[in-house]
Amino acid sequence: MTTQEIAAPGGRWHTLKKRWQSASPLALIFAAAVSLFYLVIFIIPFGTAIWLSFQNWDFITQPRFVGLRNYMTMFKSNHFWQALKTTLMFSAVEIAVGVGIALLLALLLSRMQGRWERLFMSLYYLPYVIPVVVSVYLWRWLYRSTGGAFNTMLTGLGLPPQPFLASSSQALWAITVMVIWIYLGSAAVILLTGIKDVPESLYDAAKIDGAGFWQTFFRITLPLIRPVLVYQLVVSVIGTVQMFEPFFLMPGPGFSTRTLSVYTYQLGFVTLNLGFGAAVSLFIFVLLLFATVFQLQRFQINWEY
């Protein structure tokens, strides 16, 4: 399409009409199917959520328009700020520690060959394949205050037993450790793919120039896997902010592990205040949108090699 075509009166419409007439019917059917799918699974629910956030509704009674009250209540609510703080703390620590360890793991695996690499990769990937519910129940047993595996080990080493999930100050971090364990293999696989994509010739050249392991890592590997790393960070931010099952199935005392996603679920489906729940879910949407756009714009660098 040229600039003249767009600028000319009726040019755009003419072009579109021409394209429509020359388009393959099969292509149009495929495009329509995808558009319909997108409309049904995203546009309509999203629009409904926006509408709902201005209502007081419980599924059964007539929705009542309440203007911006749900948003105002949300920003005034201690419960909301507490859930946001918990979510951000969890997200920051999980991503920093999880991606950090995954990167180290990917580096180690990249130095292995053949079946050893496959064996270790499979082992680390295994928790990701196990259903989260199963992992949660396993870790709940490990974390038991009395008779749990971790406390048995601690006591065996002469260390004092810990309350873990029974403690307001430890529960969130106990869950964070479990989540890191679950997603470590997945993150490592993605980063390993990036590391393996770095041309061997660059490492050879660095070796000739006398670069050590860390120099090679910081000067060659890290810059060149940056697009993959950014991708991993983006999906990690989205995944951690929206994470639900571990917090729902393995809650700590009080509000210590209530994240925004659990809070939203409780508002909508337990409290029967769907409008308020929708307002909080839209806040999560905006939060993730900004986080994603910021990360993509700030950290994305394109390398041609």
Place this chain on the structure above:
Amino acid sequence: MSQQRISRRSFLKFSAGLGTTAVLAACAPVQPAAPAAPAAEEPTAAPAVADAPTEVPTAAPRDYGAGETELVVWYQDWDGANRMMGSITPQFTEQNPEAKIVLQAIGYDDLFAKLLPSIAAGTEGDVLNMYTDWVVGTDVTQLFLDVTDAVGGAAKLSETMWPAAFTSIDVPEGKVYYFPWLAGIRGGALTVNKDHMAEQSIDYLNLKSFEEVIDAGVKVTQKNADGKITRAGFSPRSSQYQLLWSLIWQLGGNMFDKQSGKWMHSTPEGEQAAQILHDIYWKHETCDFELFTNEFEAVSQGLVSMWGDGAWTAGVQTDVASIPADNIVTPFLADAKEKVIYPQHMAGFGLSRRLAGDPKKIDLAVKYAEAVVGPDSMVQAFDFYSGVCMTKTVYEDPRINDVKYGLLSKRVAEGMWPFAQYTQDHVANHAPASTELDRAMRKEISIPEALANMDAYLQEQEDSARERIGI
């Protein structure tokens, strides 16, 4: 069309964008939606919790009878209910050959999540199992069919059931919208480990007051050399919120005024009641917050001697975990001004409003619901279920003596129901208020602060629900 190579950057950008879009799409609440995963147990003593720790996949529907009038029955999928429904339904279809009953067992959390959205969409079953606290946040008259006339009036139903059974939800006076079924009565009953009681020769059946319960708890509590509790003599962890309400009433106070819709835990009686509970942890030291995460699991491990998780736990702990357990009605305070007990929620059956235009189906559905909550069905339930029902005639039936938990259930039901009282509030989710109380018990915040937080939260929910319902 020009041929362009996709760069790695473009591909990653596209993947990130696509992934972002897909995941963000999940932000919007799609209705009806099921929860991602079930919560079968809860350490923070939230009131809305499964009365049976079963988590079985939703079973395929089972059909009984070949009549032309079909009734689809939704009920909570747990072993006891499956046995009861599987036993009473063939009898019912035999006596009513015009009926065809389709039993649809649905897990507690799934049933909870889908009940209201399904009713809103008109896709619910005809006979619906529910818990009273699931529906208090909305207008019950728009949820279930008014069956007052079909059962011959509320007065007639009250002849066979304890009146408290009909006061759990705020409904128009004299109207019947559900058939009361079973109640776990968290906090209304205490369950004891009989072996632990025997160790200290405690006659738990004759504990005269709540204070005596605490004393008994002190006696059976075990500590190690460092003074750390290794066995909790009396744990209010799962029932403290329900106990708080009973204690406030017994002290002569009130925490909710139905007429004005005002919540008021922040009263001298509220503080006194919370202090009694607080002292159990910090003065009498019959329980702490480190011995276990989940009380139900801890009971199974023999770590708790007395608890209030619900009368149903006696049967489950005895049969599944080999913990010899028994129930007592939670005794009143020694100087109680009012003899009142708050028994949390109850399970019941409502009829779909879709049946309104079909008198034949209504008649059959009412008969079926009456059969389910009647003696033939309920008596056998007490062979494995140690909770209580609200049907007096069940306990008058001589067969109650022959089933495993029959007399245990009878003792608690007859001792508790005459004193049972409900708030008739409209708060669907008490968990945040319960959590505030728990924080005070843990000394994270003060008692007055917790009570004020509870009132603020509950008031907001009450006002919001009243606005929806139009009260």
